[in-house]
Amino acid sequence: MESLSRRQFIKLGLCVAATAAMPSLAWAKLPARKLSFYNLHTSEALQVTYSENGKYIPAALQELDHLLRDYRTGDVTAIDPALFDQLHALQHLVETPGTYHVISGYRSPKTNQMLNANSDGVAKHSLHMEGRAIDICLPGKKLTLLHKAALKMYAGGVGYYPQSNFIHLDTGRTRHWG
Numbered sequence: 001m002e003s004l005s006r007r008q009f010i011k012l013g014l015c016v017a018a019t020a021a022m023p024s025l026a027w028a029k030l031p032a033r034k035l036s037f038y039n040l041h042t043s044e045a046l047q048v049t050y051s052e053n054g055k056y057i058p059a060a061l062q063e064l065d066h067l068l069r070d071y072r073t074g075d076v077t078a079i080d081p082a083l084f085d086q087l088h089a090l091q092h093l094v095e096t097p098g099t100y101h102v103i104s105g106y107r108s109p110k111t112n113q114m115l116n117a118n119s120d121g122v123a124k125h126s127l128h129m130e131g132r133a134i135d136i137c138l139p140g141k142k143l144t145l146l147h148k149a150a151l152k153m154y155a156g157g158v159g160y161y162p163q164s165n166f167i168h169l170d171t172g173r174t175r176h177w178g
Contacts, residue, residue, distance in 0.1 A: 030053065030054045032049045032051065032052045032053075033049065033050055033051040033052075033084070033085070033088050034047070034048065034049045034050070034088075034097075035047075035048060035050060035064075035084060035087055035088060035091075035100065036048075036097075036098065036099040036100065037064075037067055037068075037099060037100050037101075037102055038099050038100070038101050038102065039067055039068070039071070039102045039105075040101055040102060040103060041071040041102075042067075042071050044067055045099070046063060046064065046067045047099075048060045048063055048064060050064060050081070050084050051081075051084075051085075056081050061078070061079070061081060064079055064084065065077065065078055065079050065106075065131075067102070067105070068102065068105025068106050068131075068134065069105065069106055070105075070106050070107050070108040070111050072108075072111045073108045073110060073111055075106070075108040076106070077106045077130075077131040078131055079105065079106065079131040079132075079134075080130075080131055080132045080171045082156075082171045083131075083132060083133070083134060083156075083169065083170070083171050086150075086153065086155050086156060086169055086171070087100060087134070087136070087169065089153060089155075090146070090149055090150055090153065090169070091138070093149040093152070093153070094138070094141050094145055094146060094149045096138055096140060096141045098138055098139060098140055098141070099138075099139070100136045100137070100138055101136060101137050101138070101139060102134065102135070102136055103135040103136060103137070103164070103166045104128060104133075104134065104135040105128070105131075105134050105135075106128060106129075106131050107126060107128035107129055108129070109129055112124075112126050112128060112129050121161070127157070127170040127171070127172050128170075132156075132170050132171045132172060133157070133168060133169065133170035133171075133172075134168070134169055134170070135159075135161070135166045135167070135168050136166060136167060136169070137165055137166045137167070143160075143162055143165060143166070143167065144162075146167055147160045147167050147178075150167055150169060151176055154174050155171075155174065156169060156170045156171045156172050156173070156174060157169070157170040157172050157173070157174070157175050157176065157177075158175075158176040158177075159176070159177050159178045160176070160177070160178030161178055162178075
């Protein structure tokens with residue numbers, strides 16, 4: 001699939017709206033949410049079910065926090081579970097349940113300051129430092145399609161970095177660049 005159809009987008013929107021309005025008992029009927037990651041800097045891989053019956057699984061979130069740690073310092077922080085929900089929704093939109101390749105997850109203030117000093121593409125107050133941002137690609141799916149689908153979710157920030165072959169997603173206010 002080279003582009004997201006209007007029908008797929010509307011279907012996803014209706015599904016998200018309907019599940020958000022359901023009472024808590026209805027959440028028990030939701031399928032488990034799973035994600036798979038490969039960290040390009042540490043060569044670690046993780047396939048995990050992070051939510052079942054509409055509830056996040058604490059042990060799974062801790063595994064994800066560790067995988068997405070600042071590989072330069074080893075610092076770990078809690079990653080916003082809404083970011084995993086965005087990644088899960090994105091895979092459904094592009095119909096590719098593959099393994100996300102992680103370029104950057106959590107960044108300690110020390111790492112972010114160093115990167116900001118050496119690049120104009122790193123925000124001084126990056127949401128990476130709050131565990132609310134990730135830079136990824138999805139092998140087997142064109143970056144342009146991944147970017148377009150992320151924009152259509154209208155959920156947080158979306159950055160497009162074709163020269164470096166990744167997109168940025170975050171749980172901040174809705175905006176885009178690149």
